[in-house]
Amino acid sequence: MDSPLVSIIVVNWNGKRYLKKCFDSLFDQTYSNIEIIMVDNGSTDDSVHFVRDSYPHVKVIENGENRGYTVANNIGAAEASGKYLLFLNNDTRVDSGCVAALVEAIVSGQGVGCWACTQLSYDGSPEVIPEGGMDFLGYPTKSQRTFYASGACLFIDRHLFFDLGSFDEAMFSYVEDCDLCWRVRLRGYDVACVSEALVYHAGGGTSGRGATQLKSYAESGKQFVTSLRRRYLAEQNTIRMLLKNYSLPILALVLPIYLAVNAAEIIFFCLTSNKRVIREVYLKAYRWNLENLSETIKLRKKIQASRKVNDLEILKNVTFHVGKLRALREIGVPKFVE
Template identity: 35%
Template sequence: MTLAKEPRVTIVVVNYNCSPYVEKCLGSLLEQSYSNIEILVVDNASTDGSAEQIESNYPDIRLVKAAANRGFSAAVNTGITSSTGDLIVVLNIDAWVDRDFVRELAAALLEEPAAGMAAPKMLFARDARVVNSIGLGYNITGSNHDIGFGIDDGPQFSERRWVFGPCGGAGMYRRRMVEDIGLFDEDFFMYYEDVDYSFRAQMAGYRCIFVPTARVYHIEGGSGGSLPRPKGYYFARNSAEVILKDFPGFMLLKYSPIVVWEIAKRVCSGLLRADASPVLGYAAALGRLRQILKKRRGVKDRWRVPGAYIEGLLSENRHVLKHINLHGRPAKEPS
């Protein structure tokens, strides 16, 4: 797609000990058909030589070295605050993109003024015939899912549609939206930071458009690296924080029985596997309740859409997390 004027785009790539993926990822970014572009890699204190690899082999790419690994969200924020773009792409380093990836995302945001975010079609690198994600689904139980995960690519994924938000592995954001709602929440460290950010954006009136012509190929689990705690801990803690921080008050009251039931199921499932990480995660969220409620006030201050829109958006996702909007049905319009 030809753009009359190309807004400046910054691509923020987070690296942590991902030397095997550097060449494929950065090579695909350097070959973009879009010209007004800045590529910025934030290295999260890697120890595998990947930062030196980038510094030596990619002189046209800006490298920002963090002194310590403070998590994905903090690295993304470092990239955003160091960027110059009007549009900002966040991309996992264990992914590579088609030549028109940036152009198609930028065109979609220029054509869709209601959108503050754009989600590409993410396919599995191991089999590009299968969808990894066309965006996030999130529902009233506090559960999220990659829409289309594991489904063969086809006509049902060939048209633009509204989704909850972009998967954290690849997405584009308007700078003016970022300046309005703020940066990613660094307390999440890893996981659910994309859900929280998309929720805050939706509450403030910024929607997300899925762009099927922007394609990215993802090596699932390639950039996770080692974590201080088990994944189950972060999933539990962060999912609870999203509920406590972002759910409108009337929805907390209305759907709390469902939410509590889902949490109980996850805790019991973990304990049956002799895995206490969900219990510890939920306990950690409760231990941070004061800080969470303080952040909740900030979300509430930027709440601009009707509560019915948010409830409709999340209720729509409840029973169709995998197959949501397969026939191009858009999310409900704000009234």
């Protein structure tokens, strides 16, 4: 098997408690031709000193402030020397054969532009909600079809990554992985999962609770907890993603349904006297998209001009149930915190 250099990019923000297991697992890989880059987003927990002292072979880039997931990963990719890029969350540890399995897949795979890993929970038990499914409204959901590779462990050819325009830096965090993989698909490539590439993921270890904690909430009867900021960023970025990536005819069909689902959510929160969620999530997301609409349209023109497949090919890989309704049935109404 060819042994091209793989650049592994780990974005860190106050994740020192996870870094030892993460880097130990990377230095234990059976595939040796790797470089590891940590991009630190202004951590205050001594992460940078710990890594420089304990892992001198890790290249550390300091941003000085929290510039978000997308900007930090793009900075890391720009500094990378590898033919392939593995974007890896700091709250992960990887199986010793993970990188080797990914390289074998990308070298031998034809027509696949982006690869996902098989995610297990941090303690080794299977994830309840499989990563990678998406509904037609852009919402992550259960599916047998892998639409996108989770940003927690996303593997891609470096040239393709930059040819696509890299991560959308207006998306501070969340949904950026769906957006990138949608653009991969618009170029005519597939997105697939490598079953042998095992990644153990804490899930929201440094950014807050996410889908990987849903099992414990569903089984225990506890109310699922998320943050207003997380929900706002997800809503903001999903709208931007839809506006950029769908063709106009399909967008004209999908956008009213998306807004109708949002309207139902807004009415619910009005009736339950939770108007802060309306202001801090939905209205804020709409306002941001209106303020940034001209930039979104510019990006849309570039994406649509370079697309090689029509939306029928895209729609083959999404589900047509509404993912938010499924999540509501399974975990109930979340509790919002700061």
